[in-house]
Amino acid sequence: MAEISAMPAGLQALMSRADAGGKAPPPVEKWNPPFCGDLDIRIARDGTWYYLGSPIGRLPLVKLFASVLRKDEDGRHYLVTPVEKIGITVEDAPLLAVEMAVEGEAENRQITLRTNLGDLVQAGRDHPIRFEKEPDSGGLKPYVHVRGRLEALFTRALMYQLAELMEERGKEDGSETGIWSGGQFFAVSPDLLDVSE
Numbered sequence: 001m002a003e004i005s006a007m008p009a010g011l012q013a014l015m016s017r018a019d020a021g022g023k024a025p026p027p028v029e030k031w032n033p034p035f036c037g038d039l040d041i042r043i044a045r046d047g048t049w050y051y052l053g054s055p056i057g058r059l060p061l062v063k064l065f066a067s068v069l070r071k072d073e074d075g076r077h078y079l080v081t082p083v084e085k086i087g088i089t090v091e092d093a094p095l096l097a098v099e100m101a102v103e104g105e106a107e108n109r110q111i112t113l114r115t116n117l118g119d120l121v122q123a124g125r126d127h128p129i130r131f132e133k134e135p136d137s138g139g140l141k142p143y144v145h146v147r148g149r150l151e152a153l154f155t156r157a158l159m160y161q162l163a164e165l166m167e168e169r170g171k172e173d174g175s176e177t178g179i180w181s182g183g184q185f186f187a188v189s190p191d192l193l194d195v196s197e
Contacts, residue, residue, distance in 0.1 A: 026068060032085065033083050093150075095119065100113050106180055113158075127146070
């Protein structure tokens with residue numbers, strides 16, 4: 001990876017602890033440090049992290065950066081330490097949902113997801129699933145809430161698995177298509193299902 005001495009001091013200190021691991025994520029939502037500008041870190045659509053255009057090859061370092069990643073109300077992503085807040089670029093979602101375990105059926109179904117960086121989430125009230133339209137193909141892009149305002153995008157393979165679990169349920173003005181998990185029904189907006197566009 002490129003020279004780290006050009007990084008802000010708080011991130012340099014963080015990187016020195018990159019291989020420690022095993023700790024709970026820091027309380028980044030409670031920190032309110034000053035904004036220190038943007039850094040040339042980018043999370044590509046495929047989940048690869050880049051620094052100065054080169055992939056960051058050390059997974060412990062990526063996990064450490066991800067542990068201090070926050071999405072603010074302005075819609076931007078930041079690396080946040082107690083002393084600095086640094087803007088980075090995220091092409092889609094900062095995490096990928098890469099593995100899924102399913103227990104039960106319909107209203108009793110529980111979907112548990114693992115992200116590319118090891119987060120485990122049970123889709124439900126605290127970790128809702130939402131859908132958007134893929135601009136290129138017109139297909140669905142499902143996301144699951146992980147923590148704070150951070151979401152994980154389902155990989156294409158996982159999307160196909162999720163599609164197999166979709167069902168319709170009746171409601172007062174007709175029916176809706178979606179997925180059950182954790183006692184919640186996550187509906188796909190009808191305009192996302194309109195293939196006539």
